Amino acid sequence: MKGSRRKWIIKTAASGLGFSLLPQLGIPQIKRGSRNEHAYSANRFTSELMQRPIPSSGEKIPVVGLGTWIQFDVGNAKEEKDPLREVLKEMYKKGGKVIDSSPMYGRSERVVGELTQEMDQPDHFFYATKVWTSGREAGIRQMRESMQKMRRKTMDLMQVHNLVDYQTHLKTLETWKKESLVRYSGVTHYTASSHSQLENIVTSGLVDFIQVNYSMVDRNAEKRLLPAAKDHGVAVIINRPYAQGNLFGKVKNKPLPQWCEEVDIHSWGQFFLKYLLGNEAVTCVIPGTSNPKHLVDNMGAGMGKLPDDQTRVKMLHVLEKL
Numbered sequence: 001m002k003g004s005r006r007k008w009i010i011k012t013a014a015s016g017l018g019f020s021l022l023p024q025l026g027i028p029q030i031k032r033g034s035r036n037e038h039a040y041s042a043n044r045f046t047s048e049l050m051q052r053p054i055p056s057s058g059e060k061i062p063v064v065g066l067g068t069w070i071q072f073d074v075g076n077a078k079e080e081k082d083p084l085r086e087v088l089k090e091m092y093k094k095g096g097k098v099i100d101s102s103p104m105y106g107r108s109e110r111v112v113g114e115l116t117q118e119m120d121q122p123d124h125f126f127y128a129t130k131v132w133t134s135g136r137e138a139g140i141r142q143m144r145e146s147m148q149k150m151r152r153k154t155m156d157l158m159q160v161h162n163l164v165d166y167q168t169h170l171k172t173l174e175t176w177k178k179e180s181l182v183r184y185s186g187v188t189h190y191t192a193s194s195h196s197q198l199e200n201i202v203t204s205g206l207v208d209f210i211q212v213n214y215s216m217v218d219r220n221a222e223k224r225l226l227p228a229a230k231d232h233g234v235a236v237i238i239n240r241p242y243a244q245g246n247l248f249g250k251v252k253n254k255p256l257p258q259w260c261e262e263v264d265i266h267s268w269g270q271f272f273l274k275y276l277l278g279n280e281a282v283t284c285v286i287p288g289t290s291n292p293k294h295l296v297d298n299m300g301a302g303m304g305k306l307p308d309d310q311t312r313v314k315m316l317h318v319l320e321k322l
């Protein structure tokens with residue numbers, strides 16, 4: 001971390017926010033009249049996708065992105081690729097930017113590179129991928145291949161996938177940042193058992209981003225990891241925000257509570273994502289989809305009002321009672 005700049009950004013962000021935590025839920029409490037209260041309601045009447053700053057630089061990114069794990073691992077058949085073209089087109093139209101991939105995701109990196117390159121503004125997007133191997137040379141080789149597949153001269157975010165040999169790769173990434181081959185570094189994992197290790201990395205100031213599992217039915221990250229990321233100025237990307245789609249099974253054929261309209265929640269998808277975005281430590285959620293309608297639905301979660309802490313508690317009760 002570039003010490004003084006990050007500290008300045010954190011200090012500035014923290015002042016006047018009235019930020020404390022509901023200990024049992026890890027939910028930020030917003031004081032009436034505070035600047036944060038405005039942050040929660042500022043987008044109330046707009047259809048613009050909300051953005052949040054990457055603490056290490058202050059650069060803003062949209063709060064809803066796109067995961068590509070299974071969905072973009074497709075062959076050349078038109079019927080497989082056309083929906084993905086639509087997904088990216090809709091994402092562009094809505095102002096979405098963050099696309100997350102990995103060499104672990106089969107053909108996904110190549111498909112992302114090919115389809116974004118076909119578009120008018122491939123540089124509109126914020127490209128994130130990962131390194132998933134052991135050893136310095138193997139890591140360098142894999143990262144170079146990923147950049148070639150995704151057709152990037154500079155990768156916006158390079159993350160160490162599932163913490164595999166992260167000490168080695170983070171050293172390489174420090175050098176790569178200086179050479180402008182990558183802009184930001186990060187580490188990822190998808191299980192609660194990794195959270196204490198991620199917390200140590202967050203507090204050590206080694207990364208700009210972490211990417212972790214967090215959903216309404218998988219809330220371990222709320223306890224310590226997200227507050228630590230907030231305190232130490234580390235951006236947070238959320239993977240598996242729908243618990244791999246399992247959340248939709250829980251609400252099948254169930255109507256949304258009527259009060260959801262008051263917080264601009266128009267679908268169960270938005271209900272699940274807005275709960276996560278209500279936590280200010282979250283920078284961006286990356287639901288995976290190959291369905292353009294779902295993409296539009298997901299982007300909608302980054303628009304309008306966000307739930308405050310009381311509403312988030314109410315949301316948890318709704319889900320528990322189903």
Ligand SMILES: NC(=O)c1ccc[n+]([C@@H]2O[C@H](COP(=O)([O-])OP(=O)(O)OC[C@H]3O[C@@H](n4cnc5c(N)ncnc54)[C@H](OP(=O)(O)O)[C@@H]3O)[C@@H](O)[C@H]2O)c1
Pocket residue numbers: 066067068069070071100101161162188189190211238239240241242243244245246248269286287288289290291293294295297298
């Ligand atoms: N260790 C790691 O670094 C790691 C681990 C896991 C995941 N990830 C990243 O996180 C991303 C997201 O995780 P995930 O894909 O496993 O799980 P997820 O985002 O929680 O759920 C994806 C599922 O939700 C469905 N879905 C998406 N939007 C929907 C909507 N609006 N309405 C109804 N269904 C919807 C998708 O189906 P449709 O295609 O039909 O929309 C898909 O079945 C991955 O793609 C990957 O980029 C990283």
